[in-house]
Amino acid sequence: MPRVEFDRERCKGCELCVSVCPTKIIFMDEAINKKGYKVATVQEMDKCIGCANCARICPDTVIKVYK
Amino acid sequence: MAKQLMKGNEAIGEAAIQAGCRYFFGYPITPQNEVPEYMSRRLPEVGGVFLQAESEVAAINMVYGAAGAGARVMTSSSSPGISLKQEGISYIAGSELPCLIINIIRGGPGLGGIQPAQSDYFQATKGGGHGDYNLFVFAPASIQEMVDLIMESFDIADYYRNPVMILGDGTLGQMMEPVEFKAPKKRDLPPKDWATTGCVGREPNVINSLSLVAENLERHNWRLQEKYKHMKENEQRWELYKTEDAELVMVAYGTTARIVKSVVNKLREQGIKAGLLRPITIFPYPVKAFALLPETVKAFLTVEMSAGQMVEDVRLAVNGKNPVHFCGRTGGVIPTPAEITKVAMEIMGGEPR
Amino acid sequence: MKVVFERPTALTDKQTHYCPGCTHGIIHRLVAESIDELEVREKTIGVASVGCSVLAYDYFNLDMQQAAHGRAPAVATGIKRVHPDKVVFTYQGDGDLASIGMAEIVHAAARGEKITVIFVNNTIYGMTGGQMAPTSLVGQKTTTSPLGRKAEHCGYPIRMAELLSTLQGAVSVARVSVHDIPNIIKAKKAIKKAFETQIKGEGFAIVEVLSTCPTNWGLPPLDALKWLKENMIPYYPLGEYRTPGEVK
Amino acid sequence: MKFTGLTGGKLVIVGAYGSGKTEFALNLALQIADLGPLALVDLDIVNPYFRSRDATELLEERGVEVVYNREFRDADLPALSARTDAVLAGGDTTILDVGGDDGARVLGRYKPLLLRSRAQVWMVVNCFRPFTADPEGIIATARRIGEKAGLPITALVNNSNLARETAAGHVRQGASIVRAAAERMGIPLVCHCCRPRLADQLSDLEDELFIMELSLFPADIT
Numbered sequence: 001m002p003r004v005e006f007d008r009e010r011c012k013g014c015e016l017c018v019s020v021c022p023t024k025i026i027f028m029d030e031a032i033n034k035k036g037y038k039v040a041t042v043q044e045m046d047k048c049i050g051c052a053n054c055a056r057i058c059p060d061t062v063i064k065v066y067k
Numbered sequence: 068m069a070k071q072l073m074k075g076n077e078a079i080g081e082a083a084i085q086a087g088c089r090y091f092f093g094y095p096i097t098p099q100n101e102v103p104e105y106m107s108r109r110l111p112e113v114g115g116v117f118l119q120a121e122s123e124v125a126a127i128n129m130v131y132g133a134a135g136a137g138a139r140v141m142t143s144s145s146s147p148g149i150s151l152k153q154e155g156i157s158y159i160a161g162s163e164l165p166c167l168i169i170n171i172i173r174g175g176p177g178l179g180g181i182q183p184a185q186s187d188y189f190q191a192t193k194g195g196g197h198g199d200y201n202l203f204v205f206a207p208a209s210i211q212e213m214v215d216l217i218m219e220s221f222d223i224a225d226y227y228r229n230p231v232m233i234l235g236d237g238t239l240g241q242m243m244e245p246v247e248f249k250a251p252k253k254r255d256l257p258p259k260d261w262a263t264t265g266c267v268g269r270e271p272n273v274i275n276s277l278s279l280v281a282e283n284l285e286r287h288n289w290r291l292q293e294k295y296k297h298m299k300e301n302e303q304r305w306e307l308y309k310t311e312d313a314e315l316v317m318v319a320y321g322t323t324a325r326i327v328k329s330v331v332n333k334l335r336e337q338g339i340k341a342g343l344l345r346p347i348t349i350f351p352y353p354v355k356a357f358a359l360l361p362e363t364v365k366a367f368l369t370v371e372m373s374a375g376q377m378v379e380d381v382r383l384a385v386n387g388k389n390p391v392h393f394c395g396r397t398g399g400v401i402p403t404p405a406e407i408t409k410v411a412m413e414i415m416g417g418e419p420r
Numbered sequence: 421m422k423v424v425f426e427r428p429t430a431l432t433d434k435q436t437h438y439c440p441g442c443t444h445g446i447i448h449r450l451v452a453e454s455i456d457e458l459e460v461r462e463k464t465i466g467v468a469s470v471g472c473s474v475l476a477y478d479y480f481n482l483d484m485q486q487a488a489h490g491r492a493p494a495v496a497t498g499i500k501r502v503h504p505d506k507v508v509f510t511y512q513g514d515g516d517l518a519s520i521g522m523a524e525i526v527h528a529a530a531r532g533e534k535i536t537v538i539f540v541n542n543t544i545y546g547m548t549g550g551q552m553a554p555t556s557l558v559g560q561k562t563t564t565s566p567l568g569r570k571a572e573h574c575g576y577p578i579r580m581a582e583l584l585s586t587l588q589g590a591v592s593v594a595r596v597s598v599h600d601i602p603n604i605i606k607a608k609k610a611i612k613k614a615f616e617t618q619i620k621g622e623g624f625a626i627v628e629v630l631s632t633c634p635t636n637w638g639l640p641p642l643d644a645l646k647w648l649k650e651n652m653i654p655y656y657p658l659g660e661y662r663t664p665g666e667v668k
Numbered sequence: 669m670k671f672t673g674l675t676g677g678k679l680v681i682v683g684a685y686g687s688g689k690t691e692f693a694l695n696l697a698l699q700i701a702d703l704g705p706l707a708l709v710d711l712d713i714v715n716p717y718f719r720s721r722d723a724t725e726l727l728e729e730r731g732v733e734v735v736y737n738r739e740f741r742d743a744d745l746p747a748l749s750a751r752t753d754a755v756l757a758g759g760d761t762t763i764l765d766v767g768g769d770d771g772a773r774v775l776g777r778y779k780p781l782l783l784r785s786r787a788q789v790w791m792v793v794n795c796f797r798p799f800t801a802d803p804e805g806i807i808a809t810a811r812r813i814g815e816k817a818g819l820p821i822t823a824l825v826n827n828s829n830l831a832r833e834t835a836a837g838h839v840r841q842g843a844s845i846v847r848a849a850a851e852r853m854g855i856p857l858v859c860h861c862c863r864p865r866l867a868d869q870l871s872d873l874e875d876e877l878f879i880m881e882l883s884l885f886p887a888d889i890t
Contacts, residue, residue: 003421014441014634014641020601037440053601055425059438059445065425072796072830074686081798090502097744098716101685116501120494121527128491128524132498135485136465140498158488181716181744241717242885243686245796245830263483263499265463265506273477274485399742 002050004042005064013037017054017063023047026054070247075210075240076101079169079233080109082217083141085248088167089115090140092129094122094148097181098237099171102143123148127155127168134164135274137262139221143169145237146187147178149195156230157196161276163291165224167217168202168232171240174399182399183237185321188376191234192350199288201295203231203302204350206320210244212347219251223302226254227294228261234349236372238322238401298351305353306345307360309335313342314363315415318381319370320346323402327370330407339415349377357384366414367391370407372400390414428452430461432481441641443598443631444472444540447611448479450604451511451538454612455482458619464507465499467492469521471513472546472633490521493528496535507618509536515545518554518578525584529624532589536614537626539580542633543652550636554578557655562636577655581628585661592617592625593662597653599630599645610660622664630656671700678762678785680775682817683792684800684809685768688827690720692792692861693765694727695880701730705760710736711774713746714767718884726882733760748774756781769809772817779818789814790858791821793849795828795842806849824850825878827861831885834862836869843873 017040018026029041055063079102091106110117120126126142133140149170159166172187174180191204203223207213220231263272278284309331310316319327324345334341346353366389369378378393385391394410396402430452438444455461461482468476470489477484487495492510500508517525517539544562545551552562552569555577559568581595592614596607607629614625630652632644639647683689697708710721721736735755740747755762756778766772791810793800800806810821828842839862850857859876867879
C-alpha cells in the first residue's frame, strides 16, 4: 500500500503540500516541531495513492514516498 | 633558450606561459595591449585558452573561476581597468585563490592618460578593494627582472594561495630589452586539493568568501593576516646600490629606480655620497633593507612617478630616524635626472659633509 | 514497498534558510534531481550567486564556487574553460542576472558558453529586503517603489528569456513556472534538458523559472502561488523560446 | 651610405613588432635630410610610446617635415593626420613609419596613392625577436604584413640586435639569416644596421652597413 513519510523536523509548515493532495489526507498538526512550525501530517494513510504531489511541491524535501 | 629582444608586454606573456600559465582572460587597454595580443597568438599553440572578456569586471571573475578550478591563470590591465577589477580581486583574496594580475600603470585619476606612472602604488599595496587583505606585489625594474619575477609569481601565488600582482609602469611594458627565460628555483607546493574539479570520491569543495558569523569571519581574517606576516618575514626583496658609505639614500622602484641609479652616479661624481635602495617587493615592503643601511646616512629622498605614495612606507621604515624627502612627477611625466639631482643637491647642501 | 520519491543525492541534508513556502527549495530539488538522473554529480561544478540563493553552495552536494554579484556567468566561463569535460551551472536570481549581471549573462550567451543557467525570477530583491527588481511588474509595490512601479519613471520589467533568445549562442532558452504540479513537472523537464544541452556540447542553455517570494510579496505561500499565476505568467509567458535543433 | 635612389620617392617601412622600424626610419630620415625636401609620416597606430613623433624637434631642426596629428600627439586614438594624403600625392621624398605587425593595416586606406607613386616597402627584421628568428619566420611575417598592408614587401633590412648587449657577432648572425630569407623571397637585402661602436668590426660585410646614431630609448634609464 502506498505511503508517505514526513520528516517533522524539516517541515516549515508552508501548507503547499496540503493544497495539492488529491485525496485530502494532509492536515496541519496542532503540535509544533523543534523549529516552532506547525507541521504537515497525514491522517488516514490508507487513503494515500502514492501520487507524490505533496513531495513534488514541498520546498524542503520533507516527504519520502513509498509505493 | 637563447636571448631574445622582447618588448616588456610580450615578455610578460611569454614568461607566464613558461611558468605554466595556460589561461588568460582580459580586456584591451593601452598601454598593455601587447599582453593580450601576444597571449591570443601563443596560448593556443601550447594548448591553452585566451579569451577576450566583455569587460575587466568579467575578466577578473573568469580568473576567479579558473583559479578556483585549479588552473594557473592570469589577467593583465592598466590603471582604470585594474580599478574595475578590484571587486573580483577582493573575492580572489578572500577566497584565497592563486593567480597573477599585471598592472601596467598609466597616469590617473579617472581616464587619465596613457603615459607611464606609478600612481597606483596605494591601490596595489594597501589592499585596493574592500576588506582587510593584501596582494603580494612585485615591482620589477627591467624586463629581465620582470620575466624572472613572473616565472616565480605563479609558485608564490600557489604557495600562499594568494593573488600576486606585478606592478609595472607603462615604460616597462613598452620598452625592449634582451631577455632569457630561466626556470625559477623550485618551491614545495601543496597539492590543490581545495579546487573545484568535480567531487569524485571525496567531499565537495566550496570556493567562497562569504561568512555570515562575524566571529568566523574575524577568525578567517586573522588567518589571512598570519599569511601576510609570513610573507613579511620571508619574502622581502630589495637591491642596495652604493649604500655602503651613503649619506643620502634615494628610494625608488621600477623604471624610476633606473633613472635614480644614473643620478646616484652623477651625484657621486660631484662628491655627494648617494646610494639607492630599490624595493623589489612592495608588499611585503622591504623594511629589513633599511636596517642594513650604514650609520652614515643623513637623509632619504624618495623618487616616484606619483604625487607621493611609497614615500609613506619609507617614512614608516625610517621611523623618524632621518628626514625623508620626496621628489616626484605625476600624470605620466617621467622625472629627469637633472631635476632629481637638483633636489638631492638642495637636501645635501644644508648638511655638513 | 520501495521508495519512489526522496531527497536527491545532489542535495546535502542541510535544511535551507529559505522562508516557508518559498519555491527556491523546489527549484533546488529539480536541479539536483536532474543532476542525479544524468549521473553527473561528481563531475558537476555549480556557481552560487548573490541574492537569496547565495548559500546554494551549502545545499548542493557537489563542488561549488560562490560568485560576486552578477558575475556568476563569468566565473562559470572560467571554470568551464579549464574543465570543458565537466558540467558547470549557475544559479542566479533576477537582481543578479537581469540587473547587475546583465553584461555577463548576455555575453556568456553570445559566446555560446557551454554552461547551464538556472535563472530564478520572483520579481523582487529577496535578500536585501524586498526592493524593486529589474523584473518587478508595472504597478508592483516594493520597498523602493512604494507606490507601485511606474513605467514612466523606471521603465518596464525585462523579459530575459525573450531577450536572450535573440542571441545565436543561446541554443536552449525556456521559461517555466513552479506554481502547481503540472508546471513543476514541466520545469523539471526543461531543467534536465538544459543540462543535457550542455552535456551534448550544444551550447548555452538557460531556464528562467518563475518563483515566489511570499515574505516580500506579503502573501501566505498558497496565495503567492496564485499571485504568480495571475500576475506573472501574463507578462512572462511560459514556453520554449529556443531549442537546440533550431540553431543552424 | 647614400640612398640617393630614394629621392622624390615614397618608402614604406614595415616590420614585426619591435623590429626597430622607427629607429631605422628616424636614422634614415636624418641621413638623407640634406638630399632634398623630405617628409616623415608617423603612421604608428599601435604603439603608445617610442614613436617617430617623439623625435619631432630633432627632425625639424634638420628640415624634415614630421607628419602626424599634432593635436593628439599623446592620445590613445589613431587620429591620422589629414596632411598624410597631401604628402603622399606630392613630390617630396617621403618615409612612412608604420606600426608593427598588424599595424600595417593602416596602409590599406592609402593603397591607391601608394600604388600610383610606386612606393617601395622595406621590412625591417631583427632575428632576436620572437617569430622572426629564422628565414621561415621572416617569410611568414612578410606574407602576413604584406597581406595586411595590401602591398608586397620589396626589400629587407637586417636590424638584428639585442639592444645594449649587441655584439658584432649578433649582426653577422642576423645577416646570414636575413640574406637567406631575401634570397628565398627573391627580393634585395638593403643593408645591415648597427650602432657606431660596432661599425669597424663589421666593415667586411658584403652588403651595405647602415650606422644608426639616434636611439629613442631614454639614455637616463640605466
